[in-house]
Amino acid sequence: MIINFSKYQGAGNDFILIDHRDSELKNLDNSIVAQLCDRRFGIGADGLMLLKQHDDFDFEMVYYNADGNLGSMCGNGGRCIVAFAKHLGIIDSETNFLAVDGPHYAKITAKGNWVELQMIDVDAISKDDDAFVLNTGSPHYVKEVKDLAKLDVFSAGKEIRNNDTYKAAGINVNFVEDKGDHLFVRTFERGVEDETFACGTGVTAVAMALAQKKQPGYIETPVEVLGGKLQINFDYDGDIFTNVFLCGPAEKVFEGEIVL
Structure with missing residues (x-):
């Protein structure tokens, strides 16, 4: 065939x-x-x-x-x-x-x-120690780090994805560095079982997790990934993320x- x-x-x-x-x-x-x-x-x-x-x-x-x-x-x-x-x-x-x-x-x-x-609306973000856990259509773990360019994302992501908490169902693991005018994100994806050049539900999750530091309102978040640039826009009322858009090439x- x-x-x-x-x-x-x-x-x-x-x-x-x-x-x-x-x-x-x-x-x-x-x-x-x-x-x-x-x-x-x-x-x-x-x-x-x-x-x-x-x-x-x-x-x-x-x-x-x-x-x-x-x-x-x-x-x-x-x-x-x-x-x-x-x-x-x-x-x-x-x-x-x-x-x-x-x-x-x-x-x-x-x-x-x-x-x-x-994307779907999100009304629940939980914590796992200093990381955030949320579902943006797929389950995501978000951890803020420094000097992300040097991080061994494969090893660090694989360890978290396969720990006792997440091994059975699996989870996508995102590491983020706040660059001021944009976020730099790298992701270890379940199902691929490796780092990918970008993850759409992942950068959406990251933007929401870090938006909790900001004032509620309409928020635009530029994101850099290994494969290029994306942008996430949403309304945030302090509890719920609505009108969520993932934008890019x-x-x-x-x-x-x-x-x-």
């Missing part, structure tokens, strides 16, 4: 996208997804997404982690699948689509390379076909 695919990236977070509306591909087992995402024996990606038909939305996003398992919400993946939907002619400049954590609204520029994706890298 020959399957057509596209490869997209959002700030270095890269994904395989498949138009599943009228595809011969009926089932994807874990081993096939993991093989496709493998950077030596497959196409190579942080995750894989199916764009599926849905009667009540423009489309449905089904996301798989690089390890082959169905994943929770992926923010940069959501932005990339919006760009993919525009490329396919499914949407124009705005869309409402369904993901695993519910409906999402997004808007995209005319050129199709800047996507602003509305979503670019097509190439398209091709693969035999399964």
Whole structure:
């Protein structure tokens, strides 16, 4: 069976996208997804997404982690699948689509390379010692550090992700350094089990965690990640984060076909 695919990236977070509306591909087992995402024996990606038909939305996003398992919400993946939907002619400049954590609204520029994706509202942030724990569509651990550029994120993130508290369900581990005019963030992602160049739900979680130091109101947070720059905008009333938008580039890298 020959399957057509596209490869997209959002700030270095890269994904395989498949138009599943009228595809011969009926089932994807874990081993096939993991093989496709493998950077030596497959196409190579942080995750894989199916764009599926849905009667009540423009489309449905089904996301798989690089390890082959169905994943929770992926923010940069959501932005990339919006760009993919525009490329396919499914949407124009705005869309409402369904993901695993519910409906999402997004808007995209005319050129199709800047996507602003509305994320879920967040009303609960807990503490784990000096770190923050919250869910922005995926579970996140946020720890503020100094000299982040020199941190061994793989080792430090892997240790936290696999400790007694988080090993069973898994958690994404974010380290952040406040640079004053922006935040610098690096993330160890569960499901990839490695550091990625960006994590959309992760930078959203980081922006919320550090916003607790600020006065309530409308807050814009520029973020630097290994793969580029993102921005998170939201309203914060001192307790709840609403009107949350993850903004950044979503670019097509190439398209091709693969035999399964």
